[in-house]
Amino acid sequence: MTENYDIAAYGDSIAAFYDEDTAVLEIEPTLEVLSELGGEGPALELGVGTGRIALPLSKRGMQIDGIDCSSKMLEQLRQKPGSERIKITEGNFRDVSGGPYRLVFAVFNTFLFLLTQRDQRRCFENVARCLTDDGVFVIEAAIPNFHRFSAGAAQLPFGQYVETLAIEGSRVVLDAGTFDPHTQLLTATEISVSPEGVKMYPATMRYAWPSELDLMAEFAGLSLRERWGGWHREKLTFGTHSLVSIYEKAVGSRDP
Numbered sequence: 001m002t003e004n005y006d007i008a009a010y011g012d013s014i015a016a017f018y019d020e021d022t023a024v025l026e027i028e029p030t031l032e033v034l035s036e037l038g039g040e041g042p043a044l045e046l047g048v049g050t051g052r053i054a055l056p057l058s059k060r061g062m063q064i065d066g067i068d069c070s071s072k073m074l075e076q077l078r079q080k081p082g083s084e085r086i087k088i089t090e091g092n093f094r095d096v097s098g099g100p101y102r103l104v105f106a107v108f109n110t111f112l113f114l115l116t117q118r119d120q121r122r123c124f125e126n127v128a129r130c131l132t133d134d135g136v137f138v139i140e141a142a143i144p145n146f147h148r149f150s151a152g153a154a155q156l157p158f159g160q161y162v163e164t165l166a167i168e169g170s171r172v173v174l175d176a177g178t179f180d181p182h183t184q185l186l187t188a189t190e191i192s193v194s195p196e197g198v199k200m201y202p203a204t205m206r207y208a209w210p211s212e213l214d215l216m217a218e219f220a221g222l223s224l225r226e227r228w229g230g231w232h233r234e235k236l237t238f239g240t241h242s243l244v245s246i247y248e249k250a251v252g253s254r255d256p
Contacts, residue, residue: 029231030107030140031056037136037246038062038103044130046093046123047110050076051083058085065101067093094123099130105138112141112205115185117216120208124220128249137222137247140231144179144186144207144241170195184208210243222247 034043034057041063045054048066050073058064065087068074074090077083093106094114104127114120127137159179166173177188183206190201208216214224225248229240236243 042101043103044101046106049073055082094119096126100132101130102132102135107140109142111139115206121216124216128220128222139245142242217247221250223250
């Protein structure tokens with residue numbers, strides 16, 4: 001499945017309306033944390049997209065670069081005021097290079113679009129090479145909510161779900177997906193049905209458990225500094241499904 005999946009497909013399919021769809025999401029707490037960690041930079045965003053996070057950070061005075069594999073998302077970014085201050089690279093962020101950076105970050109589950117453990121580990125290793133000795137790598141990544149995949153009223157087998165996201169007059173938006181616990185791949189499609197036709201927006205992500213992220217970080221010479229249940233620095237609970245993890249260089253891996 002991963003061999004035939006185009007990592008840029010999701011970004012390309014939603015680029016035209018991504019900003020509109022995410023306008024309701026609160027980003028101020030994210031900006032506050034990243035500003036505190038990164039200061040004036042330099043910083044690098046993995047999966048910079050349309051600049052939803054990078055542009056306001058740049059406006060605050062942070063020197064920031066961005067990398068993304070979706071050319072259509074980057075087209076949207078380049079059309080915005082202030083984008084000229086951001087060094088933009090089109091490519092797969094598993095191969096990130098450059099720096100050194102005081103801050104490297106991937107928010108909104110972007111890291112999970114690397115679909116194999118090998119690619120995720122490779123990203124950790126490359127980020128570690130790009131960090132200053134006092135730099136940090138910040139990842140916002142969800143973990144599976146297995147209640148969503150349990151057999152329920154729809155009598156779907158475990159590992160499958162169908163959810164109604166919106167009913168707006170003659171338009172219905174559904175979300176359907178499957179989860180493979182062996183590969184940790186979630187394959188989902190948002191389906192919009194209206195008189196104008198049917199539109200489908202596919203996405204595939206590979207969930208990585210917190211302990212797995214920590215182990216990949218350790219192999220790369222990084223260690224976990226902090227982990228929260230969100231950008232408000234919430235404590236972790238049994239019901240936490242979105243984590244913010246902050247990694248720093250392990251003491252023995254820092255330059256003498």
